[in-house]
Amino acid sequence: MAAIPRGFDTVAAARHLVRKDPTLKPWIRKLGPLEAPISWKQSFDTADALARSILYQQLSGKAAATIVGRVETAIGGPRLSGAALDSVSDEVLRACGVSGAKTRALRDLVARQAAGEIPSYRQLVHLSDDVIIDRLTAVRGIGRWTAEMLLMFRLGRPDVLPADDLGVRKGAQRVDGAEVMLTPKQLIARSEAWGPYRTYAAMMLWRIADLQL
Structure with a gap:
């Protein structure tokens, strides 16, 4: 498969949603277009990205950043690669504040990368969304949302x-003026009009959910 381009035209996405979803239209016009994240242009290490996701789970941003900083110090650099994580013991990770469950998840990540099961950045750009989700969620501690x-x-x-994200569901509830949030299955059905720009729709719904009205 040829490399899949990173990122998309956010202006075209906004126009598509305005045209296809009358209830979302006034919100988009009120809030204005969303800018493309700078991360779309940056290369990354898959193991590093997954390791950080594991470390940030179920913690406040500040607490997680403190633990990540300690781990970076322990491995001697800012890149949480499989080799770097493999260079420190479980005891060192625990001393950094990493829980037992997260330590086991990191060890599984390291083992799977060593076995060639974790796609590199260069490999990811050639894989479909579904294949990437299947590959990444095989890692202990990595769920569909993280992928x-x-x-x-x-x-x-x-x-x-x-579809399982609470913020996205809350945003959709606010857009529709509904008394209760849609279930993930209902949200998927609701999103048919948003394709092929569901990513932009989700980003907009997060923004709407965060509005103080």
């Missing part, structure tokens, strides 16, 4: 909908 975030914010894939 979707990598697709959206690292690879810039245009048609990803994190």
